[in-house]
Amino acid sequence: MATATGGMGRRLGPEGRFLLMALPGALFIIFFLLLPILSIFVFSFWRTESYTLIADWNLDNYGVLFGQGTYMTFLIRTFITAVLVSLFCLVYAWPIAYFIAKHGDRYRLLLILALAAPFFTGIILRVTGIQSVMGPVGVVNLTLMEFGLPPVEFIMFTQTAVGIGIVYLFIPFMVTAIYLSLLNFDFELLEVAKINGAKPWRAFIEITWPLNWIGTVIGLVLVFVPAMAESITSRFLGGPNAASFGQILGLQFGETGTWALGSAMGVLLFIVSSAVLFAMWLTVNLQRSGFTGKEG
Amino acid sequence: MGRQATGRVMFKGSAGLLLASLYAFLYAPIIYVIYTSFNKDLIWPFPPQWTFSAYTGLAKESTYHEALWNSLLLGVGSAVMCTVLATMGSISILKYRSRWRGLIAVAYLAPLFIADLLVGISSLLFNRQVLDLPGNMVSAMIANAVHGTSFAFLIMLAQLARYDWRLDDAAMVFGAKPIRCFWEVTLPIIWPAMLGAFIISFILAFNNLEISFYNLGAIPTLPTLAWGSLRFGLDAELYALAALVNGVVLLVFTVMYLLMRYRIVSFGHRE
Numbered sequence: 059m060a061t062a063t064g065g066m067g068r069r070l071g072p073e074g075r076f077l078l079m080a081l082p083g084a085l086f087i088i089f090f091l092l093l094p095i096l097s098i099f100v101f102s103f104w105r106t107e108s109y110t111l112i113a114d115w116n117l118d119n120y121g122v123l124f125g126q127g128t129y130m131t132f133l134i135r136t137f138i139t140a141v142l143v144s145l146f147c148l149v150y151a152w153p154i155a156y157f158i159a160k161h162g163d164r165y166r167l168l169l170i171l172a173l174a175a176p177f178f179t180g181i182i183l184r185v186t187g188i189q190s191v192m193g194p195v196g197v198v199n200l201t202l203m204e205f206g207l208p209p210v211e212f213i214m215f216t217q218t219a220v221g222i223g224i225v226y227l228f229i230p231f232m233v234t235a236i237y238l239s240l241l242n243f244d245f246e247l248l249e250v251a252k253i254n255g256a257k258p259w260r261a262f263i264e265i266t267w268p269l270n271w272i273g274t275v276i277g278l279v280l281v282f283v284p285a286m287a288e289s290i291t292s293r294f295l296g297g298p299n300a301a302s303f304g305q306i307l308g309l310q311f312g313e314t315g316t317w318a319l320g321s322a323m324g325v326l327l328f329i330v331s332s333a334v335l336f337a338m339w340l341t342v343n344l345q346r347s348g349f350t351g352k353e354g
Numbered sequence: 355m356g357r358q359a360t361g362r363v364m365f366k367g368s369a370g371l372l373l374a375s376l377y378a379f380l381y382a383p384i385i386y387v388i389y390t391s392f393n394k395d396l397i398w399p400f401p402p403q404w405t406f407s408a409y410t411g412l413a414k415e416s417t418y419h420e421a422l423w424n425s426l427l428l429g430v431g432s433a434v435m436c437t438v439l440a441t442m443g444s445i446s447i448l449k450y451r452s453r454w455r456g457l458i459a460v461a462y463l464a465p466l467f468i469a470d471l472l473v474g475i476s477s478l479l480f481n482r483q484v485l486d487l488p489g490n491m492v493s494a495m496i497a498n499a500v501h502g503t504s505f506a507f508l509i510m511l512a513q514l515a516r517y518d519w520r521l522d523d524a525a526m527v528f529g530a531k532p533i534r535c536f537w538e539v540t541l542p543i544i545w546p547a548m549l550g551a552f553i554i555s556f557i558l559a560f561n562n563l564e565i566s567f568y569n570l571g572a573i574p575t576l577p578t579l580a581w582g583s584l585r586f587g588l589d590a591e592l593y594a595l596a597a598l599v600n601g602v603v604l605l606v607f608t609v610m611y612l613l614m615r616y617r618i619v620s621f622g623h624r625e
Contacts, residue, residue, distance in 0.1 A: 072450050079446035080454070083439035083503060084461040090500045091465055094476035097484055111483055154376055157369035164614055167550065167621050168607065169373075175603050176380045177557045179387065179596045182580040186588060187383025190390075197386070197400075226379065233376070238512035258361060276508070279466060287469030290563070304471050311475055311568065321479065324472050335467050 095328065102322035109315045119322035129306070129323070136303040137330065139217060140285035143224045147232040147281045148274070150225075155236035156266075160245065170237055173230040181227065185294045188223055193295060215297025223291030224284075231280035239273020275338050286331050303327065384600060391593035408590035412598075417574065418591055425575040428495055429560030433506075435499040436555035437548055440506030445540070447511065449519045465504040473497055474568035481569070489571025497569045498562055502555030509554060513547035546621050 070078065103115050123129045158169045176184060191197050192213055199209040212218045243266065251261040267274075289304035296302070307327065310320030391408050393399035412418055443462050447455060465473070477497045481487040521543075525535040559566075563577040570578060580592055613619040 073452050073454075076446050076450035076452040076458075077454065079442045079450075080458045083443040083507070084458050086435075086439060087461050087465060087500055087503065090477065090496050091468065091473065093484075094480035095468065095472070097480045098472075098476045101479055101483070111479075150372065150376070153365075153369040154373045157366070157373055161366060161370075164620060165611070167546070168610055168614065171553065171610075172377065172607065173380065174554060174557055175600075175607070176384055177561055178599050178603050179384050180561045180577040180580050181563050182577065182584065183387055183588070183592060183596050184383050187387045191382050191386050226383075229376070230380070235508075238509065241512055242515045258358060258365075273512075276466070283467060283469050287471040287564075289471060304469075307471065307475075311478070317479060320475060324475055327469070328472060331467065331469070 098321040098324050101318055102325045104318045104321075106316050106318045109317075111317055119319045122319060123322055123326060129303075132301060132303040132306055133326070133330065135217070135300070136286060136288070139221055139224070139302075140282050140288075143221050143228075143285050144278050144282045146221075147225055147229045148278060151229060151232040151236055151277065152274075155233045155240060158233075159237055159240035159243075166237075170234055173233055176230070181290055184226070185223060185290050188226055188291075189294050192222065193219070213295075215295070215300070217296065217300045219295040219297075220288075220292045220300050220302070223295045224281075224288055227288075227291065228281045228284055232277040235277035235280055236270065236273050239270040239276075243270055272342050272344070275342055278338060279335060282334065283331055287327060384596070387593050388597040388600060391590065391597040396588070396590055396593065408594035411589075412591045412594045415591055417579070418595055421574040421576050421579045422595065424491070424570075424573055425560050425577075428491065428498065428566065428575060429556045431491075431495040432498040432502055432559035433552050433556035435495065436502035436506040437552045439499075439503045440510050440551050440555075441544070441548055443503075443507050444510035444514055445544075448514055448517065449522070462507045463504055465501050466508070470501065470562065470564040473501060474565045477565075478568040489569050489573070491570070491573055494566050494569040494573070495559070497565045498559035499555070501562075501565065502558050505558060506551035506555045509551045510544075510547050513550065514544060517543060549621075 101111055102119055103117065104111050105114050105116060105118065106112070158166055162169050179187075189196060193199070196213075199214070202209050213222065247265050247269075248258075248261050251265055252258075256264070287304040287307075288302055289308045292300050292302035292305050303323070304327075307320060307323045310316045310323060389402075390396055390399045392402070392404055392406070394403040394405050394407075440462075443458070446452075447459055447462075452458075474497070477493065477500075478489070481489070481493050487493060521539055522535055525539045526532070530538065561577055563581060566575055567578050567581060574582070576592075576595065580588060583589055583592065610621070614621065
């Protein structure tokens with residue numbers, strides 16, 4: 059079957075043609091992603107002196123991270139926020155993605171692009187926009203106070219406000235991932251289930267949800283990963299008691315110039331995120347997701 | 355039976371409402387920014403005092419032109435790389451069976467698992483310490499393209515999962531060379547997916563802050579300009595620029611909608 063293409067296939071076998079097409083991108087990513095990540099791993103064991111990295115191998119950076127409670131507080135707080143935000147986005151995004159895939163008709167692409175369009179407005183303008191509308195001294199709260207009503211407390215410089223900001227920034231990714239998964243989902247399977255007497259809810263639990271689990275996992279990843287590294291919303295919406303790990307990490311490369319410590323923070327962030335992603339990966343069954351083992 | 359039908363209408367209605375609420379949530383801050391751009395007072399623009407000073411300022415101030423130009427350049431350069439690499443990658447994964455398939459797919463998707471901030475700082479340190487390169491447009495394009503390629507790949511993969519590659523084989527059996535086969539058979543079918551991949555990777559690079567900031571050196575783009583001006587409070591000109599960019603996006607969407615409405619172009623939708 060593989061040799062049926064004959065003709066031009068003489069010089070390169072299917073394996074060769076596969077590698078010719080796939081390798082440029084893979085090498086590009088290995089060189090510009092993997093090597094930099096490896097390099098910060100190395101630098102995390104060095105030290106910085108007046109804005110220069112010095113190859114003086116030691117564990118001091120990790121000592122600081124694990125020894126001083128504040129860094130762990132930042133990390134744990136950020137982690138909990140990221141988990142809660144991802145779960146919230148999951149619940150919010152699923153019906154929306156399903157609605158667009160099933161009822162979006164020929165405007166599906168447009169409906170999805172409309173979710174991506176806010177990204178044309180830079181992150182800073184959008185976050186200051188949120189601050190002005192929903193923030194502590196924003197339109198909503200000041201209007202309430204104007205009428206003598208109490209302001210909405212939970213959006214006033216709290217961790218919840220940071221969470222709302224992160225949902226705002228990353229929920230489009232979640233909707234899109236689930237939508238793309240549903241795009242290849244055979245809705246006729248549901249008709250079969252219906253004919254066989256399954257109620258819609260049961261058909262969803264037993265067919266739609268498991269068959270689109272990989273899209274859902276990708277959506278969770280696309281929200282969780284940036285939420286873990288989030289640095290802008292906590293700065294604008296969080297106030298003094300809601301600084302995030304990413305915000306402090308960014309500081310090491312700006313104001314303080316302690317690159318080695320920053321590298322160690324980066325490595326820690328990478329390890330924590332990877333552990334969560336690995337746990338999610340264990341729940342994925344590629345065979346059922348239709349991405350492998352499919353041959354016409 | 356009747357109850358199921360009502361349930362379906364109820365679901366459709368509430369899911370539609372959820373979608374509407376999401377649009378409202380996403381666009382409220384942007385509408386606020388656009389509204390404010392026409393006002394004298396940026397901090398508390400109520401009641402409105404209309405002015406076009408932000409727009410006249412924008413026309414005069416060359417910093418913003420430069421930043422917009424750099425953002426566009428960064429977006430296009432990065433998106434071209436992403437689309438080419440992702441198209442090649444997705445076709446190879448879907449079309450050929452190979453023992454490297456899983457490994458290659460993992461490589462293409464790996465950047466999704468790494469936060470922007472980490473891509474930014476690690477490529478900054480790598481370029482500086484290992485390659486001895488200062489921040490410049492090319493390294494920023496490349497660093498952004500690393501992320502964009504994954505997104506583009508994912509979009510292509512999802513859209514092409516049902517493409518029948520036997521069409522290509524058929525064309526080749528009739529003697530078409532691979533390049534000709536791509537132009538005449540594959541491309542006309544996959545271009546909407548490529549367009550989607552291009553648009554998404556363009557948007558991601560055009561307005562990226564965390565990767566671009568660390569890799570651009572002193573070259574300004576719109577997001578880094580906004581970041582830099584935070585110390586003194588955002589300028590009205592940035593609001594005006596955002597309003598104009600959104601105006602262009604709205605125009606493009608309207609044209610797309612009309613093209614679909616009158617079935618001139620379907621953007622990949624098959625009736």
